[in-house]
Amino acid sequence: MLSFGEELSGYDLKKWSDASLGFFYWSPSFSQIYGELKRLEAAGYASSRLVAPEAGSRDKRVYRITESGTAAVRAWAREAPVDPPVLKHGPMLRLWLGHLLDPPRLRELLDGQREYAEGMRVRAAADAEAARAGEQWAYPALTLRWAERYYAAQRDLAESMLADLPEAAGDEPRH
Amino acid sequence: MLSFGEELSGYDLKKWSDASLGFFYWSPSFSQIYGELKRLEAAGYASSRLVAPEAGSRDKRVYRITESGTAAVRAWAREAPVDPPVLKHGPMLRLWLGHLLDPPRLRELLDGQREYAEGMRVRAAADAEAARAGEQWAYPALTLRWAERYYAAQRDLAESMLADLPEAAGDEPRH
DNA sequence: CGTTGCATGTAAGGTGTTACATGATTAC
DNA sequence: GTAATCATGTAACACCTTACATGCAACG
Structure with missing residues (x-):
């Protein structure tokens, strides 16, 4: 999701995921998103910074994709096998x-x-x-x-x- | 699957699941089926017997649903909440x-x-x-x-x- | 004589969830 | 005042998979 170039928080990602990926893929839980973001940063695929609580709301951490991350997701999209759709009806x-x-x-x-x-x-x-x-x-x-x-x-x-x-x-x- | 009244082995269940449930639900792996069959028997929902290797093939264990199992699956089908379909495309x-x-x-x-x-x-x-x-x-x-x-x-x-x-x-x- | 089908099972691991905890701000 | 939204994170656990192990019978 970060491959679109925007700077997003875990919360943002969850909202966007629900409104977009949720229609044809599943939408992960908050806890998974926060965990994965930490993994992405540790792997060097994303960087983060704290945004100060300017006028309302508390502080939050926003993530941005790195060059290494862009290369990795592009390689994945191109080369990873495409599994058949899974349905649980x-x-x-x-x-x-x-x-x-x-x-x-x-x-x-x-x-x-x-x-x-x-x-x-x-x-x-x-x-x-x-x-x-x-x-x-x-x-x-x-x-x-x-x-x-x-x-x-x-x-x-x-x-x-x-x-x-x-x-x-x-x-x-x-x- | 046993609620249809037939006596089936784990292997049979896998084959049937692939050819039937697999179209709209997922089809479990062999290892899960064998594990679940043991759990069902322990819970009293199914009984099993060994079938002797009469002319070809080795011995196998076939399972049949019990009265308690029939009651449980009927109650489940009637009362359990129906989750929305899940798609992973x-x-x-x-x-x-x-x-x-x-x-x-x-x-x-x-x-x-x-x-x-x-x-x-x-x-x-x-x-x-x-x-x-x-x-x-x-x-x-x-x-x-x-x-x-x-x-x-x-x-x-x-x-x-x-x-x-x-x-x-x-x-x-x-x- | 190698592959496929029948047949069962264990162990390890991956993936994802729920429940819980915290706390501020905004809307009704 | 109380509910919803924003915001993040941990711990426990449920569920299911793959890899591996075993072995016989039938087919070509």
């Missing part, structure tokens, strides 16, 4: 175990999933709108557009499953 | 860092993603075809259909991103 795991649940609960599950996906889609769309202009910000903006479509697809998939349920659950409406 | 992370890569490499990445998604779609479709008949197998079959659509959507998303790239990368073909 709790609601689908529940559906897989459908024989343990009753049909109303299954519908509830899929409905919750539909709402969750739509909420994420709206958030991604809003963040894409608010994306900063400039050459290097084009790619984060692109992934936000990807996220918008991804969550739209998720929402539609949940709806399709709701439509498929009656057959499987044997509870078609009858008059 | 390595290729998108790379795209997010697009300013560190050159456009041809970005295309390569998305192309790989497209191929991966199509491969998974084909596998899910094949497994859905081969799904066992019967009341309780309807839900695993349903999730396989979900997976088929999910990976089709992934493939289409990668294609959309390929189409969106030129603009962002500023390398529109010019004559």
Whole structure:
């Protein structure tokens, strides 16, 4: 994240991560971020300085990437193997175990999933709108557009499953 | 997995997990499965017996769920909070860092993603075809259909991103 | 006669989380 | 006044992986 050249605190990184990486990767906890920042600095990949508490808020430590860090992350981005995407879809795991649940609960599950996906889609769309202009910000903006479509697809998939349920659950409406 | 009532070995569970849960959840390693089976038995949720090496292959231990185990997994499926889906999309992370890569490499990445998604779609479709008949197998079959659509959507998303790239990368073909 | 599949397990390590601790400022 | 936001960090632990060890049977 520091490779974009900005000077950021651990807190900043967490907020940005939640609003950006969180859509397609996971967002680390505060404790992990602070720990990793120390590791990065020890490795010479980042430098830090204390910012005085000028008018409100307490003192904070901001980090900036070093030349060595830029070289390392660029090499990583170019050469590291790209692992296949990992998905851990709790609601689908529940559906897989459908024989343990009753049909109303299954519908509830899929409905919750539909709402969750739509909420994420709206958030991604809003963040894409608010994306900063400039050459290097084009790619984060692109992934936000990807996220918008991804969550739209998720929402539609949940709806399709709701439509498929009656057959499987044997509870078609009858008059 | 044992809640479907079958008597299965750790090895069986791994194979089944790869071909089924792996599409929407992750598939655990052998070592984790064997460890968990011991924990389940110690907790009284499963019982095991040794199967003699009748004609080929060595002896193996097969597990079956107990009544206590069935009650526990049913309670879990009904009451445990359903966590939102977790995605860790390595290729998108790379795209997010697009300013560190050159456009041809970005295309390569998305192309790989497209191929991966199509491969998974084909596998899910094949497994859905081969799904066992019967009341309780309807839900695993349903999730396989979900997976088929999910990976089709992934493939289409990668294609959309390929189409969106030129603009962002500023390398529109010019004559 | 080497590779693949079946079959199980231990040990070490990596990665990430939650709970807790601290404390100031700002908004309702 | 009390909740939320900014801000950082430690300690304990949960979870899961890889590497390694073992060994038989079937296939080509």
